[in-house]
Every structure is written in structure tokens, then in C-alpha cells.
Amino acid sequence: MNDAARADALLTWFAAAQRSLPWRQTPPDPYATLVSELMLQQTRVDTVVPYFHRWMARWPDLASLAAATLDEVRAAWTGLGYYNRARNLHRAAQAVVARHGGQLPADPAALAALPGVGPYTLGAVRSIGFGQPAALVDGNVARVLSRWFALDAPPASGAGRRALWARAESLLQVPAARAAPSEWNQGLMELGALVCTPKAPLCDRCPVAPWCLALAQGRVAELPTRTPKKRATPVAAAYLLLVRDGAVWCGQRPERGRWAGLWEPPAAEGPDAHAALARTLPMIHDASALPPLTHTLTHRRYTVTPYLLDLQREPPDLSPLGYTASRWVSPDEAAAASSGLSRLAQKLVATISAR
């Protein structure tokens, strides 16, 4: 039968071709699975690996993570992006300690109730962490299944999402897949990462090419259907770098929103950023403007003008700008992986020592 042969082909390929990744352990560790899956949300494997090693060395279990402070947790996340994930993981650890005795629950409803655990992560923790026959759909699986079955609905659409999850559930009913849900799901994702890539997929090396409808129809390049994406919004911003003894005066951003809880030199956005900053920090009029630099996020493209001032007096109060705390940050500290500064702020502080 088609389904059985295809399942065998993928599982055989995965057994031989899978990458050696630190969270692929036998026996599986549900906590390690949770950590890796939170880190891997919208983030590539190669980026996550060093963060995962540092994380597991520092917090080897949920109890130790729950006992850490949010600032420590967030500092360990510095550079990974999507910082709300760090907050979610920390809160999840505290919830597991409070409600489940420090052991991750195997019950799907209890898992789904944890912060940061959505449909994908639920399927991943269930199948990879606990060996349960649970389906999952991520960006890789969406691409693989869209091609296998020549699905025309955009994966991001409601209809596309429903179709993909239905296929994923259905495939998992094949006995070989159901007997090895961890390997099956990881095999689908590994195939998407290594063979069934977004551009220039390696169809001549694909273990399931004989069963690929898109390949048979010559439509591999046009599937999955792409959804038109929004352009990044241009944003102007001004940062005031107040320097004393080589250190820079930084504030901690609020818990909500962009770069939540991270540190940066005081800043304002918009065409009137300089004026807005001057209302709270009038000393900016004595500062010298440095050459602008750009920093691109997924949805925003920043053009930042840094203003530099050697400060002899006491540093100003930053709370009127919305910062919840403030401290001096040395260039060495800012450059460290666990500085708690956004990448943009790290760039800015680096411009000072480069002068």
C-alpha cells in the first residue's frame, strides 16, 4: 500500500540521515524537549544549539528553572529573539512546580495549558518527549505535506491549516508511523530542513519522491502557495548614549511589547524622536550626532541616529520614557551573550568603543 511504503521510506531515511542534535536523547527527556521546542519556535536549529547547551547546563530541570529570576532567564535568552518565549518558559516551569510536582505532565490538556505551548509545541512535546501518537505541523511539515499532496490552500490560511493538520493526523494512523511518532514527526521536519527545502529542493535525493504529487505534476517550485507578505515599516529612532568612565547609561524596557524587559540606552521613535527625547533628556542638545545605522526586524526597518554625550554629572531618571529600571553598562558587559541588551542596543554600545 502507498501509505505504508511511504512511511517506511521516510522512517528508514530518517534513521540514517538525521542530524545529531543535543535534544535528541534516549530515553527522551520531556523537559529537554520543552526547552528545545520553545527555543526552536521560528528559530533555526543551528542558532538554537549553543543556547540549548548553556540553558541545560545552568537549569537542568524544571525546579531549578522555576527558582531562577525572570531577569536571569531573559539574560540567557539574549540574542535568540521573540523574548516572550523566555517569559513563557519560565512561567511554565513555575506552573509545573506548583501544579504537577515539578514533573512535566503527560496529559495533553495539562500540557496545552502551559504558557508558550500551542498546537505545534503540544504535538512536539507529546510525540518527542512522551512518545505519544500526536501529530504536529510546523513550517517544515507544512511545506512537505503541501508538496506530497499538492495542496493549493496557503498554509497560513484557515483552510490550509485545517487541511494540513488533517493530513498530518491521517498519516500518523499508518501503523509504522503510529508505532514511532517521535521518529515520524522528526522525520517529516528533518526532510523539510534537509531535502524538501523552500528553494531548490533536492528531489533527486528525496526518499519519498515516488509518492510526491507535486513532483509528478511539476509543481514543486510553486508549492506551498505563498501568501503575500507585508513590507517592513520604516521607523526612525534616536538613541542617547550617555557615557561616563566608558560605561553607557541604560534603561530596562517594559514587560510588554518589543524587546520586553531588555536593556538599551534611552530612545524614542518617530520623525520627532530627537524632540521627544529632548523633552525628558534636555542634555541631548549638547550631544553630538553619530552616523545613522540601520537595524531590520521582521516587520520594521529602523534607521537609528545615535547621539553621544560624555556625562560628568549624575545620570538622569529614565522612568518618564517608560523604562522600569536603569544602570550603567560597560562595553564588555554589553557585548556578552547574557547582557540582556537587544541586538540593536549592543550594536549601539559597540559604536562607542569603536570610536
Next chain:
DNA sequence: AACGCGGGGAG
């Protein structure tokens, strides 16, 4: 359903 949320690697 639509939007906000980082940063980096590949082509």
C-alpha cells in the same frame, strides 16, 4: 482572522 514579536542564515 489579523497582528506583533528578533535575529540570522541562505540564495
Next chain:
DNA sequence: CTCCCAGCGTT
């Protein structure tokens, strides 16, 4: 440059 990555929470 563009695209997109082991997505989720909020509105």
C-alpha cells in the same frame, strides 16, 4: 536585497 525559520498570545 528577499525569504523564512521545529509558532504563540492577544485583540
